[in-house]
Amino acid sequence: MDKRTTITMSQTMLPSQANHAGNVHGGEIMKLMDSAAGAAARRYSHSNVVTARVDEMQFLFPVFVDAFVTCIATIAYVGRTSMEIIVTVDVEDLNSEDPPIRAQTAFFTMVALDKAGKPKALHPLVLETEEEKILFEQGRQRRFAREKKASS
Numbered sequence: 220m221d222k223r224t225t226i227t228m229s230q231t232m233l234p235s236q237a238n239h240a241g242n243v244h245g246g247e248i249m250k251l252m253d254s255a256a257g258a259a260a261r262r263y264s265h266s267n268v269v270t271a272r273v274d275e276m277q278f279l280f281p282v283f284v285d286a287f288v289t290c291i292a293t294i295a296y297v298g299r300t301s302m303e304i305i306v307t308v309d310v311e312d313l314n315s316e317d318p319p320i321r322a323q324t325a326f327f328t329m330v331a332l333d334k335a336g337k338p339k340a341l342h343p344l345v346l347e348t349e350e351e352k353i354l355f356e357q358g359r360q361r362r363f364a365r366e367k368k369a370s371s
Contacts, residue, residue: 255292260329272328280322296358300338
């Protein structure tokens with residue numbers, strides 16, 4: 220992946236981000252994911268961006284206090300003014316040798332805005348690898364399915 224289309228953000232989860240049992244609130248993880256998606260979209264568009272949609276938020280594994288959480292946000296699809304960003308969350312216990320575990324995934328749609336706050340046209344996504352081409356096509360198909368559903 221092109222370094223301009225992927226952002227990695229990490230942080231250790233704190234007690235203030237969790238409930239009394241030590242489970243990190245889902246909203247805290249979602250906020251981190253949205254921040255990563257926003258950073259990737261802003262870097263790509265060179266403009267302000269807003270979250271327009273979050274699809275398929277999947278909580279696959281619980282996150283606890285003191286976990287080392289890494290969000291990876293990758294731009295998969297670029298339309299005229301919006302981008303689909305795949306965000307994954309891996310959780311790691313730094314007190315063990317265990318490998319990271321995939322805890323969450325989601326698809327964020329971010330819209331680029333010009334200085335007047337109106338949607339801004341984006342440059343096309345350059346697809347160099349087969350993986351990038353597959354991600355782009357999957358994103359295009361998800362967008363088409365959403366548009367078809369909205370018009371029904």
